[in-house]
Amino acid sequence: MRNSVIPAALITIFWLATFSVGCRDKKMNSNGPNTSASATDPLSIHQRAIAIDMHADTVQRVLDEHVDIEQQLSDGHFDAVRAKAGGLDAQFFSIWVEPQLFGGGGARAVKRADDQIAAIRALAEQHPETWVLATTAADIRRASNEGKIAALLGLEGGYAIDERLENVKRYYDLGVRYMSPAWSVSTSWAGSSGDDVGATRGLNEFGKSVVREMNRLGMMVDVSHVSDKTFWDIVNTSTAPVVATHSACRAIADVPRNLTDDMIRALAKTGGVVNVIFYPEHLEPGWSQKKKEVDAQIATMVQQASDAEPGDAVHKKLARDRVRQREYARRLPPVKVSRIVDHIDHIVKLVGVDHVGIGSDFDGVQITTADLATVADLPNLTKELLRRGYTESDVDKILGGNMLRVMEAVQR
Numbered sequence: 376m377r378n379s380v381i382p383a384a385l386i387t388i389f390w391l392a393t394f395s396v397g398c399r400d401k402k403m404n405s406n407g408p409n410t411s412a413s414a415t416d417p418l419s420i421h422q423r424a425i426a427i428d429m430h431a432d433t434v435q436r437v438l439d440e441h442v443d444i445e446q447q448l449s450d451g452h453f454d455a456v457r458a459k460a461g462g463l464d465a466q467f468f469s470i471w472v473e474p475q476l477f478g479g480g481g482a483r484a485v486k487r488a489d490d491q492i493a494a495i496r497a498l499a500e501q502h503p504e505t506w507v508l509a510t511t512a513a514d515i516r517r518a519s520n521e522g523k524i525a526a527l528l529g530l531e532g533g534y535a536i537d538e539r540l541e542n543v544k545r546y547y548d549l550g551v552r553y554m555s556p557a558w559s560v561s562t563s564w565a566g567s568s569g570d571d572v573g574a575t576r577g578l579n580e581f582g583k584s585v586v587r588e589m590n591r592l593g594m595m596v597d598v599s600h601v602s603d604k605t606f607w608d609i610v611n612t613s614t615a616p617v618v619a620t621h622s623a624c625r626a627i628a629d630v631p632r633n634l635t636d637d638m639i640r641a642l643a644k645t646g647g648v649v650n651v652i653f654y655p656e657h658l659e660p661g662w663s664q665k666k667k668e669v670d671a672q673i674a675t676m677v678q679q680a681s682d683a684e685p686g687d688a689v690h691k692k693l694a695r696d697r698v699r700q701r702e703y704a705r706r707l708p709p710v711k712v713s714r715i716v717d718h719i720d721h722i723v724k725l726v727g728v729d730h731v732g733i734g735s736d737f738d739g740v741q742i743t744t745a746d747l748a749t750v751a752d753l754p755n756l757t758k759e760l761l762r763r764g765y766t767e768s769d770v771d772k773i774l775g776g777n778m779l780r781v782m783e784a785v786q787r
């Protein structure tokens with residue numbers, strides 16, 4: 376969202392004012408030294424916890440819009456300045472190959488993935504004061520201790536392995552630590568929740584060999600976007616914990632991208648984690664239908680913006696998305712961070728607090744929640760968790776502790 380920087384700054388000022396006063400009061404009321412007073416306010420708890428966001432699409436902005444995410448940007452959802460303000464310790468960057476633009480395999484898909492990986496590696500090399508290129512839980516802990524942000528890589532959709540098993544290891548060697556077999560378009564070897572083919576397609580034999588190769592190497596298998604059939608094939612094939620990097624609960628928001636209660640139970644049984652997405656369409660009941668109606672209302676406007684853009688197919692898509700961003704914000708009801716916590720609550724009630732985390736999908740969606748509009752607002756999630764009665768230890772697990780555990784279990 377484009378107007379989110381000022382609210383984020385105001386929220387930060389409000390927090391600092393509120394909680395610095397709160398701490399002084401506690402200290403004045405105590406008879407002796409009170410070292411715990413400042414440690415129990417939400418912002419301190421948030422800053423102390425290791426926060427890991429399992430999914431953001433920012434690297435495509437770096438490539439296609441040439442944004443410098445070292446600087447605070449006036450648009451989008453993520454940059455290093457706002458990540459630090461939001462107390463983020465680790466970001467998994469989604470290496471996303473859009474099959475409609477780059478092919479569902481082949482040289483262009485491979486190059487698109489490789490270019491994104493190179494962009495993140497270059498970022499870490501050029502700004503070692505900000506970033507640590509990370510592949511393990513220990514790397515994340517080290518980055519956090521040094522006050523830096525760990526940059527990690529996840530492949531969204533298996534298009535770039537180009538139906539070759541040896542390419543799984545190639546991407547592992549380049550630093551990729553999770554992969555989802557399919558994004559919204561099915562591959563020959565894995566069905567997607569986003570197309571008709573996926574309704575009947577799970578993993579074929581090659582798909583199962585991909586999962587086993589990921590297990591062998593120590594790459595996490597991501598079920599976000601896959602079809603129901605593929606989900607069950609993954610859970611029944613994988614010998615390591617399975618994750619959903621950016622999904623939510625179908626029991627609350629009934630969209631095919633979300634997980635049913637049975638799926639959440641099965642995923643938890645593998646030892647894995649459901650990382651809750653921040654996207655209103657997957658969070659708010661009925662929002663998806665309303666979005667379809669808005670899409671129909673703005674179709675001409677979107678097409679005109681695309682036609683007026685002189686650049687290539689990627690830039691035409693950016694032009695379309697800019698119209699969607701503006702019109703969704705105007706025409707669709709705002710969704711609050713409390714709705715994210717409803718999904719977290721639902722998962723905790725089903726399988727306990729050890730199997731839930733966060734995966735924002737920042738810069739991969741045209742609209743976010745009103746009070747968690749960018750990464751700078753992340754403390755608002757902790758505030759809401761604490762308000763609902765979660766303990767500091769619970770918050771540690773939800774923000775990143777559970778994913779650290781899974782990474783340690785999966786790595787070889």
Ligand SMILES: [Zn+2]
Pocket residue numbers: 531599600621736739
């Ligand atoms: Zn996605």
